[in-house]
Structures are given as structure tokens and as C-alpha cells.
Amino acid sequence: MPSTPSHATSRTRRRAALGAVMVLVLFGAGAGRPGAEPQAAPAAPQRIVLDAALPAAQSPPKVTLRLAALPSDAKTPQPSGPSFQRAEFDPDAYRLEDYDLGRFDLDEEAVERFRHAAEHLAAHARKPKPDPIATNGELFVGWTKPEAVLLFTGEQMGYLEPCGCAGLENQKGGLKRRHTLLKSLADAGWPIAAMDAGGQIRRFGHQSQIKFRQSVEALAEIGYGAVGLGTHDLRLGADDLLGVVINLDESKNPLTSANVGLTALGDGFTARLRVLEAGGMKFGVTTVLGAKAVEELAAGSELALMDPSEALAEVVPLLEAEGCDQHVLLVYGDAAEASELARAHDKFDWVVAALGADEPPHRTQAIEGTSHHGRGAHLIETGHKGMYGIVVGLYDGGAEFRYQKTPLDHRFADSEEMQSRFAEYQEELRTMGLEGLGLSPSPHPTGRPVGDKLFAGSAVCGDCHTAAAEAFAATPHAHATETLVALHPARHFDPECLSCHVVGWQPQKYFPYVSGWLSYSETPHLAGQGCENCHGPAARHVAVEYGEIDAEDEEIEELRAALRMEIVPNEGNKEGQVFGAVVKNCVECHDLDNSPDFDFQEYWPAVAHEGKD
Numbered sequence: 001m002p003s004t005p006s007h008a009t010s011r012t013r014r015r016a017a018l019g020a021v022m023v024l025v026l027f028g029a030g031a032g033r034p035g036a037e038p039q040a041a042p043a044a045p046q047r048i049v050l051d052a053a054l055p056a057a058q059s060p061p062k063v064t065l066r067l068a069a070l071p072s073d074a075k076t077p078q079p080s081g082p083s084f085q086r087a088e089f090d091p092d093a094y095r096l097e098d099y100d101l102g103r104f105d106l107d108e109e110a111v112e113r114f115r116h117a118a119e120h121l122a123a124h125a126r127k128p129k130p131d132p133i134a135t136n137g138e139l140f141v142g143w144t145k146p147e148a149v150l151l152f153t154g155e156q157m158g159y160l161e162p163c164g165c166a167g168l169e170n171q172k173g174g175l176k177r178r179h180t181l182l183k184s185l186a187d188a189g190w191p192i193a194a195m196d197a198g199g200q201i202r203r204f205g206h207q208s209q210i211k212f213r214q215s216v217e218a219l220a221e222i223g224y225g226a227v228g229l230g231t232h233d234l235r236l237g238a239d240d241l242l243g244v245v246i247n248l249d250e251s252k253n254p255l256t257s258a259n260v261g262l263t264a265l266g267d268g269f270t271a272r273l274r275v276l277e278a279g280g281m282k283f284g285v286t287t288v289l290g291a292k293a294v295e296e297l298a299a300g301s302e303l304a305l306m307d308p309s310e311a312l313a314e315v316v317p318l319l320e321a322e323g324c325d326q327h328v329l330l331v332y333g334d335a336a337e338a339s340e341l342a343r344a345h346d347k348f349d350w351v352v353a354a355l356g357a358d359e360p361p362h363r364t365q366a367i368e369g370t371s372h373h374g375r376g377a378h379l380i381e382t383g384h385k386g387m388y389g390i391v392v393g394l395y396d397g398g399a400e401f402r403y404q405k406t407p408l409d410h411r412f413a414d415s416e417e418m419q420s421r422f423a424e425y426q427e428e429l430r431t432m433g434l435e436g437l438g439l440s441p442s443p444h445p446t447g448r449p450v451g452d453k454l455f456a457g458s459a460v461c462g463d464c465h466t467a468a469a470e471a472f473a474a475t476p477h478a479h480a481t482e483t484l485v486a487l488h489p490a491r492h493f494d495p496e497c498l499s500c501h502v503v504g505w506q507p508q509k510y511f512p513y514v515s516g517w518l519s520y521s522e523t524p525h526l527a528g529q530g531c532e533n534c535h536g537p538a539a540r541h542v543a544v545e546y547g548e549i550d551a552e553d554e555e556i557e558e559l560r561a562a563l564r565m566e567i568v569p570n571e572g573n574k575e576g577q578v579f580g581a582v583v584k585n586c587v588e589c590h591d592l593d594n595s596p597d598f599d600f601q602e603y604w605p606a607v608a609h610e611g612k613d
């Protein structure tokens with residue numbers, strides 16, 4: 001077995017985390033258990049109320065399904081169920097006297113920018129916040145306590161927390177909120193069987209390895225009974241995956257796959273199936289990696305891989321032998337593949353597709369061509385980036401259910417356990433440093449160096465472009481790096497944050513360019529979301545203009561022209577606008593992930609500046 005570093009010490013200090021959350025609730029009288037005699041359909045209309053997260057002004061959608069009737073008073077549901085502690089936005093969290101800036105090597109100019117960053121964050125915290133219930137709807141309306149809750153998650157995609165500049169009150173997701181949801185359900189006495197369809201990460205490299213380890217260890221600590229494996233999870237390779245598993249408590253290892261093994265199928269590092277218990281019910285659970293993903297990974301992989309349908313043909317009889325009340329299939333594939341597998345192996349009650357819609361639907365979907373337990377399987381899609389959770393609650397042995405699409409918005413406070421975990425994650429990044437994370441500077445595509453120097457720093461630009469520099473200094477771009485320092489915990493050792501908060505990084509791939517930002521001690525002149533991130537490296541232009549190197553008139557003009565940017569008429573990023581060179585630069589950071597409401601024509605006046613004085 002390969003030798004891998006032990007993370008046992010840090011593991012004992014980590015707390016529970018969650019992936020993208022979904023909870024199902026089943027209820028009603030009827031043949032919910034294996035072997036039960038089919039019951040006659042009730043006389044009342046056969047329908048369920050699907051408690052989707054809709055704006056308060058809308059009523060929950062209703063759909064005809066093959067389930068027992070709800071009571072007549074379900075037409076006018078009233079709020080009930082778990083209570084949630086809302087997030088607090090405390091301006092006092094950014095008091096200057098509470099920071100220990102000495103540990104971060106900030107010089108006097110950086111400290112002054114930090115003061116502006118902290119004031120900006122405090123001012124934002126004081127602003128009125130939108131009501132999450134008015135925006136995203138009430139939760140668990142009309143619910144009574146379920147006999148059992150199935151908690152489904154998947155496709156976290158590396159989003160340990162929401163990311164971007166839209167403000168946390170306008171963003172969904174994050175492990176801190178998910179954990180609060182889980183604790184709230186448990187505090188209400190709802191018995192939970194938790195499962196995850198896989199997809200903890202979506203990138204490569206050492207930082208993704210750390211994220212995967214953090215996520216799996218957290219899911220194990222919180223009590224997840226089954227966790228699948230996604231394509232990017234498995235691209236870490238057998239050795240790194242084994243390093244995670246070896247450091248798990250063997251009795252709590254949740255990794256499950258019918259068709260993937262780290263050394264062999266069902267090798268003990270992963271299980272082919274698991275039996276979970278909640279509320280006196282037994283749930284047989286298995287997961288599969290989709291056929292397309294198996295094909296992508298097969299070449300040169302050291303993993304044990306099998307076609308998902310062939311694997312289920314082996315595993316389904318084992319599930320049936322366990323005598324469970326219901327069976328669950330988690331598929332790291334899309335809804336079409338998950339449905340086809342359900343039809344081919346018609347022994348499942350719940351089928352979860354990790355690669356479905358970006359946002360979970362407002363209802364489950366009955367899978368045509370299935371008839372397990374006389375009512376067939378229902379399809380659930382987890383959504384992406386962990387922005388939602390789904391709750392399916394079970395009643396009367398599972399013959400009836402309620403479904404809640406749960407937006408993880410700021411109605412959920414940050415859990416202290418997840419805050420502690422995230423602080424440890426950031427500290428691990430700081431300790432490893434860029435070199436330890438495998439990040440070495442790469443050449444910039446534009447070139448134009450002076451020796452080995454590409455970037456001059458925004459302060460130098462201000463020597464000639466004074467009006468533009470003054471405009472820049474009054475914007476949050478000027479203290480972008482210090483904003484990371486002011487957060488709790490500080491994020492300025494995190495490459496995924498640095499890439500849009502310092503000068504000289506590739507914003508979408510999270511690596512530094514040659515002579516780009518490294519640290520406050522090494523490159524303090526490159527702090528901020530500065531001039532050269534949009535206009536390009538300017539060191540050679542500066543050297544030529546200052547007469548430090550000789551250049552022909554033609555090169556002088558070429559260097560000036562290369563740095564000029566011009567906004568074309570009607571330039572913008574919305575439909576009907578011109579997607580020009582300027583806005584293309586903006587959306588490298590103001591993308592759908594980090595700034596979904598970005599509108600260039602609305603934002604530009606706040607940062608507008610023009611050329612040389």
C-alpha cells in the first residue's frame with residue numbers, strides 16, 4: 001500500500017460538513033414495505049403537495065402521482081416543522097482593533113487600504129438585507145414530523161462556501177449553512193439517513209486534494225451513511241484517494257460504489273452497498289459512476305471500474321437480500337442515464353441524478369416504466385454547487401412523502417463547527433504556501449518583459465495617469481487584497497481567492513504569472529485588483545517611458561497601443577449589447593459563479609476612468 005501522509009491529528013479537530021443538500025419525506029398508508037400486500041387506491045384524489053421553495057406569493061405546486069391522498073386541509077398548509085437560526089451580519093466583526101495585522105506582513109500603505117476594506121465590509125453589514133423567506137419562500141409548510149428523512153446531496157463542485165462579490169445575503173450554498181440545516185432537522189427530532197451522490201471537487205492539483213479530504217472527512221464525521229464518487233474526485237488517482245480513506249475511522253467510512261473500487265470492487269476502502277437505518281426503517285443504498293464517466297476514466301486508470309448496469313445486476317440481488325423497506329440508487333450521471341438504469345433494474349424507490357439541472361426541480365419525477373412496490377421509482381436531481389438541499393420525508397412506512405427543495409440562503413446561520421473547519425482549511429493553505437500547493441509562475445501570453453519582470457504595479461501607473469489612478473483608488477478594486485485579509489478567516493493565502501484579488505494571476509485557472517503576486521513580503525506593490533489585470537503587463541512600457549531602456553519610436557507606440565482599451569458603443573454583457581474587449585476582461589472575474597448579477601453598463605460608472613492626464 002502506498003505511503004501517504006497522516007492527517008489524523010488535524011482530523012480530530014475537524015468538524016462535520018455537508019455537500020449539496022436534499023431531503024425527502026415519505027408518508028401515507030399503503031404498501032410501503034417489501035412483501036406488503038398492495039392496497040386499494042383511496043377514494044380521495046391521489047395527489048401530493050410538493051413543498052417547493054417558491055416566493056411567498058405563490059402557492060406550492062401540485063401534481064398527480066400514484067400515492068395515497070393527503071388530508072383535505074393540505075390545500076391551506078400552515079408553517080410548521082423545524083426552526084432555523086438566521087445568519088447575522090455583524091459590523092463589529094470588522095473592528096480594526098480586533099485584528100492582528102502583524103502576522104500578515106502588511107506595510108503602512110497596505111494597512112491604510114485594510115482600513116478602507118474593513119470599513120467597506122462593516123458598511124455592507126449594516127445595510128438592510130433581503131428577507132430570504134420573501135425571496136425564496138417558506139420551508140416545510142404544513143409538514144408534520146416524518147417517520148424518517150432521506151437526505152440527498154451531490155455535486156458540491158469544490159464550493160465549500162459561496163464565492164463572489166454579490167454579498168452572502170444574495171448567495172446560496174456553503175457547508176456552514178448546510179450543517180445548520182442538518183442540525184435543525186435533527187433538533188426537531190427528524191430521523192435522518194444521509195447520502196451523497198459524489199462530486200466533491202471539480203478541479204485538479206493539491207488544493208483540490210485538500211478540499212476532497214476535508215469534504216469526505218466532514219461527511220463521515222457528521223454521520224453520512226453513503227457517499228458516492230464523481231469523475232473529478234476519481235481523477236485524483238488511487239494513491240491520493242487511498243490516503244484519504246486510510247485516515248478515516250473505518251467504522252465511519254461512507255464511500256460507496258457498485259462499480260468503482262480503489263484497488264478492487266468492494267475492497268473495503270469502498271463498499272458496493274450499504275444499509276442505513278432511520279426512524280425504524282431500513283434503506284438499502286448503492287451508488288454508481290455513470291457509463292460516460294467510466295469510459296473517460298478507463299484509459300490508464302489504476303482504479304477498478306465496471307459498467308454501471310453490469311454492476312447493478314450484481315448488487316441489486318444483494319440489496320434485496322437485506323430485507324430493506326426502500327432502496328436508493330445514487331447516480332453520478334444525468335437524469336436520462338439515471339432513469340434508464342432505474343428501468344433496467346426496477347428495484348429502486350428513489351433514484352438520484354448528480355448531473356441533472358443546475359437548480360433542482362420543484363418536484364420529484366415519476367420514472368416511467370418502473371413499478372417497484374406498485375408505485376415505481378421517483379427521480380431526484382441534486383442541482384450544482386451545493387446551493388440547495390432537498391428533503392423527502394416518509395410517512396406510513398414510506399407510502400406517502402413530502403418533498404422540499406431547500407435554498408441554502410441566509411435564513412441559515414453559519415455553524416460554528418463548519419467555521420472552525422474552514423479556518424483549519426485556510427490555515428493549511430497558508431502553511432503549505434504556493435510552492436507546497438504545486439503552483440509555480442507561468443509565462444504571460446502577452447510577453448513584453450524587462451528581464452524577468454512583467455508587472456510594474458498600479459502605483460507606477462499613477463505617476464502619469466493621475467486622474468485614472470485617483471478614480472481607481474476610490475473603488476473596492478484598490479483594496480481587493482485587503483478585503484481577503486479582513487474576512488474571517490483571512491483568505492489571502494487561498495489561490496482560488498487570490499486569482500481575482502491581486503495583480504498578475506490567471507483569474508480562471510488560479511495560478512500566478514511570472515513576476516505576479518506572491519505575498520505581502522515579496523510583492524507588496526502588486527496588491528489589489530490593479531491596472532495590469534485588465535490592460536496587461538506594463539513593466540516594459542514603464543521602463544521605456546522612463547528612459548531606463550532604449551526603444552525605437554515604433555516599439556514605444558506599440559507598447560502604448562497594447563495597453564489601451566476602448567469601450568465600444570453599447571458594450572455590455574447582457575442580451576442585445578456588444579460583448580467587447582473591455583467587458584470580456586471584466587467577466588473573467590465577474591463570472592456566473594462569483595458575480596451572477598454583474599451588469600457591465602450598471603457597474604462601469606462606479607469605476608470609470610480614462611487614459612493619461
